[in-house]
Every structure is written in C-alpha cells, then in structure tokens.
Amino acid sequence: MAISRRKFLTSMGAVIGAGTTGTLTKAYGATKTGFKGYPESFGVLHDITRCIGCRKCEQACNDVNKLDKPERPFDDLKVLDQKRRTDEAVYTVVNKFSGTPDVFVKKQCNHCQEPACASACFVKALKKDKTGAVVYDESLCVGCRYCMVACPFNIPAYTYNDPLSPKVTKCTLCLPRIQEGKLPGCVEICPKEALVFGKRKDLIKIAWKRITQSPGHYIEHVYGEHEMGGTSWLYLSGAPFEKVGMREDLGNTPAPELTSGALGTVPIVVGLWPVLLTGVYAISKRKEKIADEERKEAVQKATDLATAEMNKQLSQLKNKLTKEKDTAIKTEVKKALDAAAKKAAEAAKAVEKPLAAEDAADDDTGNEEE
Amino acid sequence: MTKENITAEKQFLTPFNVVAGIILLVGAVITILRFTKGIGAVTNLDNNNPWGLWIGFDLMCGVALAAGGYVTSSACYVFGLKKYHSAVRPAILTAFLGYALVVFALHYDVGRPWRLPYPIFYSQGTSSLLFEVGLCVFLYLTVLFVEWTPAAFEWLGFKKIRAWVVRLTMVLTIFGVVLSTLHQSSLGALFQIAPSKLHPLWYSGYLHVYFFISSMFAGMSMVIFEGTLAHKWLHHKMDETHLAEAEGVVLGFGKAASFVMMGYIGIKLIGLAVDNNWHYLTTGWGLWFLVELVGFVLFPAILYGMGAREKNTTFIRIAAFWTVLGIILNRLNISVIAFNYHLPSADRYVPSFMEVGTTIFIVTIGLVVYKFIATRMPILYEHPDYKEHH
Amino acid sequence: MEFFTLHDFMTYSKGITYLIMGAILVFMPLYWLYLTDRDD
Numbered sequence: 001m002a003i004s005r006r007k008f009l010t011s012m013g014a015v016i017g018a019g020t021t022g023t024l025t026k027a028y029g030a031t032k033t034g035f036k037g038y039p040e041s042f043g044v045l046h047d048i049t050r051c052i053g054c055r056k057c058e059q060a061c062n063d064v065n066k067l068d069k070p071e072r073p074f075d076d077l078k079v080l081d082q083k084r085r086t087d088e089a090v091y092t093v094v095n096k097f098s099g100t101p102d103v104f105v106k107k108q109c110n111h112c113q114e115p116a117c118a119s120a121c122f123v124k125a126l127k128k129d130k131t132g133a134v135v136y137d138e139s140l141c142v143g144c145r146y147c148m149v150a151c152p153f154n155i156p157a158y159t160y161n162d163p164l165s166p167k168v169t170k171c172t173l174c175l176p177r178i179q180e181g182k183l184p185g186c187v188e189i190c191p192k193e194a195l196v197f198g199k200r201k202d203l204i205k206i207a208w209k210r211i212t213q214s215p216g217h218y219i220e221h222v223y224g225e226h227e228m229g230g231t232s233w234l235y236l237s238g239a240p241f242e243k244v245g246m247r248e249d250l251g252n253t254p255a256p257e258l259t260s261g262a263l264g265t266v267p268i269v270v271g272l273w274p275v276l277l278t279g280v281y282a283i284s285k286r287k288e289k290i291a292d293e294e295r296k297e298a299v300q301k302a303t304d305l306a307t308a309e310m311n312k313q314l315s316q317l318k319n320k321l322t323k324e325k326d327t328a329i330k331t332e333v334k335k336a337l338d339a340a341a342k343k344a345a346e347a348a349k350a351v352e353k354p355l356a357a358e359d360a361a362d363d364d365t366g367n368e369e370e
Numbered sequence: 371m372t373k374e375n376i377t378a379e380k381q382f383l384t385p386f387n388v389v390a391g392i393i394l395l396v397g398a399v400i401t402i403l404r405f406t407k408g409i410g411a412v413t414n415l416d417n418n419n420p421w422g423l424w425i426g427f428d429l430m431c432g433v434a435l436a437a438g439g440y441v442t443s444s445a446c447y448v449f450g451l452k453k454y455h456s457a458v459r460p461a462i463l464t465a466f467l468g469y470a471l472v473v474f475a476l477h478y479d480v481g482r483p484w485r486l487p488y489p490i491f492y493s494q495g496t497s498s499l500l501f502e503v504g505l506c507v508f509l510y511l512t513v514l515f516v517e518w519t520p521a522a523f524e525w526l527g528f529k530k531i532r533a534w535v536v537r538l539t540m541v542l543t544i545f546g547v548v549l550s551t552l553h554q555s556s557l558g559a560l561f562q563i564a565p566s567k568l569h570p571l572w573y574s575g576y577l578h579v580y581f582f583i584s585s586m587f588a589g590m591s592m593v594i595f596e597g598t599l600a601h602k603w604l605h606h607k608m609d610e611t612h613l614a615e616a617e618g619v620v621l622g623f624g625k626a627a628s629f630v631m632m633g634y635i636g637i638k639l640i641g642l643a644v645d646n647n648w649h650y651l652t653t654g655w656g657l658w659f660l661v662e663l664v665g666f667v668l669f670p671a672i673l674y675g676m677g678a679r680e681k682n683t684t685f686i687r688i689a690a691f692w693t694v695l696g697i698i699l700n701r702l703n704i705s706v707i708a709f710n711y712h713l714p715s716a717d718r719y720v721p722s723f724m725e726v727g728t729t730i731f732i733v734t735i736g737l738v739v740y741k742f743i744a745t746r747m748p749i750l751y752e753h754p755d756y757k758e759h760h
Numbered sequence: 761m762e763f764f765t766l767h768d769f770m771t772y773s774k775g776i777t778y779l780i781m782g783a784i785l786v787f788m789p790l791y792w793l794y795l796t797d798r799d800d
C-alpha cells in the first residue's frame with residue numbers, strides 16, 4: 001500500500017510537472033523509474049554465438065503450437081538462404097547471416113517489458129502477463145492490426161485469408177507450458193544451449209557474466225536489456241547486432257511513453273475547449289447584442305432628430321402661413337379701408353347720386369372682410 | 371404527363387448514373403469476395419504492411435477532408451460569422467457522409483467488423499490512441515447525424531422535433547469542435563508509436579498538432595471544392611441567399627486557409643529544427659518532403675492569398691483543389707509511402723486493383739447519397755417554412 | 761492498486777481520465793445554462 005501510494009504521488013507529481021512544463025513525454029520519463037516490470041517474470045537468453053542453425057527450435061515451435069506443416073521439411077537447411085520473418089503459420093524463424101563463420105539468429109516475439117502492441121491495442125486483446133509473456137486474446141480482437149503497425153520488431157502476423165475468424169498470431173513464450181512448469185518448446189529442444197530460460201533479472205546477470213568471462217568473444221551489449229524499455233528475450237552476439245538483422249536505432253523509450261504526450265493533451269482539450277469556445281461564443285454574441293443595441297439607438301436618435309426637424313419646419317411653415325395670412329388680411333383691410341375712404345370721398349363729392357354709391361361701398365367692404 | 375415520363379426516364383440514364391451504376395456493381399463483386407475469401411484475397415496487405423490504401427485514404431483522408439463540418443459550423447455559430455450560414459448545411463452533410471463512409475470502409479479493413487463496437491462498449495483499451503480515435507469518431511458521427519437531422523425533418527415536415535434539435539445547435543457545435551480536435555490530432559498521433567518505421571521527416575512529436583492544424587485548411591478547402599462542384603451540377607437547387615453568400619464564403623475561407631497554411635509551414639519548420647532533421651532534406655526522401663510542403667502547401671497557400679487579395683475566385687478554387695490533393699498526399703505519405711521506408715523495395719506495399727476499386731466504390735456511394743439528399747432536402751436552399759430561424 | 765508496467769498504469773489512469781472527460785462534457789453545458797438562464 002505504501003509503495004502504491006508513493007507511486008501514485010510520483011505520477012501525480014509527473015502530471016503536475018507536465019502541466020507546468022508542457023512536455024508530458026519527459027514527465028512520464030520521471031515515472032518510468034516507478035515501473036520495473038513484473039519482478040519474477042521469465043525470459044530467454046539467446047546466445048547467437050552458439051546457434052548452429054539446425055532449425056530444431058522451429059520444428060518444436062510448430063509441434064507445440066500445432067501449426068500447419070510447412071512445404072519444405074524442417075531439416076531442409078537450404079531454407080536458411082532466404083531471409084524470413086514470422087507469419088501466420090510460423091512463430092519463430094532462424095535466419096542465416098553469411099560470414100566467417102556464418103551467424104544464425106533466432107527471431108520470435110521478444111515479449112517486451114512495455115509492449116508496443118499492448119499499448120496500441122484498443123480492446124486490451126494484448127497483455128503483459130506476470131510470467132513475462134505478452135499474451136493475445138483472440139476473443140477480443142477486432143482485427144485493426146494496429147499492433148502490427150506498432151511492433152518495432154515486425155513480429156505479429158495476421159491470418160489475412162480467413163474471412164470469418166482472422167486473428168493475430170505470434171509466439172506465446174509457451175505460456176501454457178510455463179504454467180505447467182515446463183520449458184518453452186524451443187528452449188527445451190535446443191541442442192547447443194543457445195537458448196537459456198530463466199528469470200529475466202538472472203538472465204541479465206548471466207549475460208554480463210559471459211561477456212566479462214570471454215573478452216573479445218561478444219559485443220559488449222545485451223540486446224533487449226534496454227531496447228524499447230527492455231524485452232524478456234535477451235541476446236548476446238559476436239557480430240554487431242545491426243549486421244545480424246537486429247535494429248540498433250530503436251532507442252530505449254518504452255512504447256507507452258511515445259504516445260503519452262498526445263494522449264496527455266486529450267483530457268486538457270476536453271477540459272479547456274468548451275470553456276474557450278463558449279467564451280468566444282459569448283463574446284461574439286455580446287458583440288452582436290451591443291451592435292444591435294447601438295443600431296437601435298442610432299435609429300432612434302435619427303428618428304427623433306428627423307421628427308424634431310420636421311416639427312420645427314412644420315411650425316415654421318405654420319407661422320409663415322399665419323403671418324402671410326395676417327399680412328394679407330391687413331393689406332386687404334387697408335385696401336378695403338382705402339377703397340372705402342375713396343368711395344366715401346367720392347360719395348361726398350357726388351352728393352347728388354348718394355343711393356347708388358353707398359350700396360356699392362357696402363358690398364365691397366363685406367366681401368373683403370371675410 | 372407523357373412528356374414528364376419521358377424526361378424522367380432520360381434523367382435516370384444520365385452519364386453520372388450509368389458510370390455510378392457500373393462502379394457500384396464492381397464494388398458489390400469486390401465486397402462479396404472480401405467477405406467470403408478474406409482480406410488477403412482482395413488486398414496486397416501483408417504482415418509487414420498491415421495498413422494500406424483503405425486506412426491511408428479511406429480513413430486518414432476521409433476524416434481530414436470531412437473536417438469542413440466542424441470548421442464551418444464553428445465559424446458560423448461559435449465565432450459568429452453569420453455570413454457563412456448558407457455553407458453550414460452542405461458542410462455538415464458532407465462531413466456526416468464522410469464519417470459514415472469512413473466507418474463503412476472500416477468494415478472492409480478490419481478483420482472482424484462486427485466487433486467494431488467492442489472498444490467502446492466491451493473492452494476499453496484506454497492506453498491506445500486508436501481507442502481515442504474510435505470513441506471520438508463514434509461520438510462525432512452521432513453529433514453530425516443530429517446536426518443534419520433538421521434538414522431531414524424539414525423535408526418530412528416534423529416541425530416540433532426539428533425545433534427541439536435546432537435548440538441544441540450551440541452545444542452540438544462545441545461538442546463537434548472538441549471531438550474533432552481530439553480525433554483529428556489522434557489520427558496523427560497513431561504513428562507516434564512507431565518511430566522506427568516512419569521516416570524521420572514525417573515522424574515528429576508534433577504529429578498530432580500537424581494533423582489538427584492541417585485538418586482546418588483541409589476542411590476549408592473541401593468546402594470550397596465541393597461548393598465548386600455543387601455550383602456546377604446542383605446550381606438549380608440553390609436559393610438566392612446561398613448564391614449571394616457563396617462568393618463571400620469562397621473569399622473568406624480562401625483567406626483563412628491561406629493564413630492557417632502559412633502557420634502550418636511554420637510549425638513544420640519548427641518540427642524539423644526541434645529534431646534537427648535538416649540533413650535529410652538533401653536526400654531523395656527530403657526532395658519528396660519538399661514536394662509535399664512547398665508544392666502542395668506553400669504554393670496553394672500563396673495562390674489562395676493572391677485570390678483573396680484580388681477577389682479572384684478562380685485562383686481560390688484552383689488552390690482549394692490543389693490543397694485537397696496536398697492533404698491526400700500528406701496522409702498517404704505518413705500512413706503508406708514514408709511508412710516502412712526502411713524495408714527493401716520488394717517488401718513495400720502497393721495497393722491492389724481491388725483495393726483501389728473498393729476506394730472508388732466508397733467515394734461513389736458518397737457522391738450518390740449526397741446527390742440524393744441535396745436534390746431532395748433543404749441543403750443548398752432554405753426551406754420556405756423555416757426561414758429566419760437562425 | 762500496484763502497477764508493474766507503465767502500460768498497466770496508463771490503461772488504469774486514462775480510464776479514469778476518460779470518465780472525468782465524459783463528466784466534464786455533460787456538466788459544462790448544464791453549468792452554462794445555470795449561469796445564463798436568467799439573462800434577458
């Protein structure tokens with residue numbers, strides 16, 4: 001419990017560290033020290049310098065796993081002239097690398113400490129077992145073949161020609177046999193002890209002991225001790241590993257770490273995008289609202305102004321009209337008065353015809369005053 | 371009446387329908403072969419090359435080019451660019467069809483397609499980026515379907531349920547952007563687990579960022595490209611709003627795409643610098659990388675820019691088509707061409723005729739369904755009963 | 761809960777993270793509604 005809590009805190013620290021530095025990959029590197037693999041897990045040490053290329057391991061593997069018999073028998077060593085890889089009916093192959101002497105290298109699933117295939121599998125069909133075996137559960141497999149993309153050693157194969165129940169195939173480390181207390185088929189049959197089965201931690205010690213005990217016989221490197229975070233199969237070689245078909249450019253980063261950066265950004269996006277996007281939405285909506293209000297206000301103002309102007313003009317017009325009317329009336333009154341005065345004067349002058357003149361004057365004044 | 375019947379018959383035997391019919395027939399034959407004889411019978415996939423054209427084109431390019439859905443809907447609804455409103459429906463429809471076809475294509479590619487719901491409902495491999503992709507594609511397909519339903523409801527006349535869905539627009543749009551960000555980027559991150567297999571010029575710790583950013587201009591370019599095609603073939607289905615807004619959409623998206631593409635080139639250069647990969651540029655792979663980056667990103671970006679400045683829609687339409695090709699090139703480079711670059715040429719993958727045939731078959735299904743929907747439902751025009759509802 | 765491999769740890773921790781992500785996606789829109797439903 002104490003250990004798990006410490007681990008938990010370490011990882012928490014890493015996550016916090018990741019949050020502040022922004023480099024999740026590095027942060028997970030810190031937690032890597034917390035995961036050393038299953039302590040009692042098994043492995044196999046393959047001493048390449050001892051292999052004679054007899055293909056007996058291939059045959060044993062074929063028998064144990066009840067695979068289809070190949071066209072050419074296992075004692076046909078001409079098969080070695082071609083470079084081969086594992087496929088749906090072959091879980092292990094021995095390849096020959098010409099030289100003096102020829103070098104024979106057995107190839108099969110390396111049962112990584114941090115399997116890339118398991119990390120890639122989206123249905124947990126591949127798992128690292130506590131025995132060290134990377135096991136495949138056919139009943140879960142969808143057949144996406146991402147494990148094959150992920151495997152740095154190009155090991156998993158697929159039964160492409162099976163329409164109904166295609167599956168991934170690869171070495172099982174003979175897990176059923178291990179559980180019965182037996183050795184893996186290939187290890188048991190090897191006549192030259194080129195394969196040694198044991199606890200992985202012991203195998204590493206044995207490997208280094210062999211290197212130190214026979215100076216110059218081996219390259220000073222145990223392949224698989226650190227490659228891709230370490231593998232359950234370990235290799236000793238006299239020739240450079242790159243020369244015998246084993247990539248030395250894989251690096252020591254465990255597979256889950258390679259994708260942890262991208263995986264780490266996922267929850268952050270989910271956490272922050274809704275906040276940011278809703279914020280942007282709220283701002284754009286508010287801007288729209290303000291623009292709307294401003295438009296309304298502007299329209300209101302314009303209308304008010306126009307109304308005021310109109311009223312002013314109207315009243316001016318009214319005033320003008322009233323004035324004009326007044327003036328007109330005054331003028332007319334004056335005219336009428338003048339005319340009346342004139343007529344009165346005329347009437348006074350013509351007293352001898354008073355009746356007719358007085359009638360006309362009355363009529364005129366009446367009309368003008370209306 | 372007789373005259374109408376004759377025209378109906380004539381319309382049915384159009385060159386489009388004849389060619390599409392032949393392709394669908396060939397596709398049906400390949401489909402039968404695939405599901406009776408196995409994947410091996412129709413593809414050139416092998417144990418070294420587990421992913422081929424069906425993943426590289428149908429999945430990778432399909433998803434990238436369907437990004438127009440989230441780009442357009444977020445531009446209109448989230449960023450408030452209402453002038454793009456008439457482009458939203460066609461973009462959503464294309465995105466929905468795009469994703470539906472991606473899932474359809476996956477049924478051919480995976481070994482046991484009836485187990486496709488397993489990662490979501492049965493056994494969750496949460497450490498896998500493919501789980502992330504699967505979950506998001508599943509959710510986003512649902513979101514796109516719901517976003518598309520108002521068009522169908524208008525066509526069918528279901529007013530109440532339509533109004534109810536329309537009220538969800540905002541939430542759906544934001545969900546769409548979140549889910550798109552996640553799975554667009556995760557598709558790139560899928561390859562981060564295989565640094566020993568993907569050429570260093572394409573492999574990067576930023577692969578997920580590259581995929582997300584490039585999905586934006588992929589989406590915009592696709593909206594312009596499809597718009598061009600739709601104008602050619604379905605012009606009569608467009609209403610005045612759509613026609614009036616179309617040029618604005620082309621100019622606006624062209625300008626935006628150009629700018630995003632320049633930013634993308636910037637982060638690609640940063641990626642080169644961070645991993646110190648400059649020396650690869652002088653190799654054959656480097657030349658191919660430059661063809662992709664200069665020929666299919668920088669060149670269309672400039673063409674877009676000139677088009678946007680000069681208000682030249684022809685430039686923009688050419689740039690859009692060019693960018694779509696560039697996205698296809700980029701996705702194929704990462705998933706097929708520069709993947710397993712270290713293998714001897716005898717072990718490299720070249721798609722079989724039947725794989726190519728299946729891909730053409732699936733694209734054709736998309737075209738036929740789009741045509742079916744766009745000629746019937748209010749996609750390129752607003753339904754008269756529901757105008758001014760936005 | 762003790763983990764021997766980084767892979768197991770990530771499967772477990774990401775599993776919980778996904779659940780939280782789901783909760784966030786449900787909660788945030790509802791909380792936004794709570795914040796804004798009294799606005800005019």
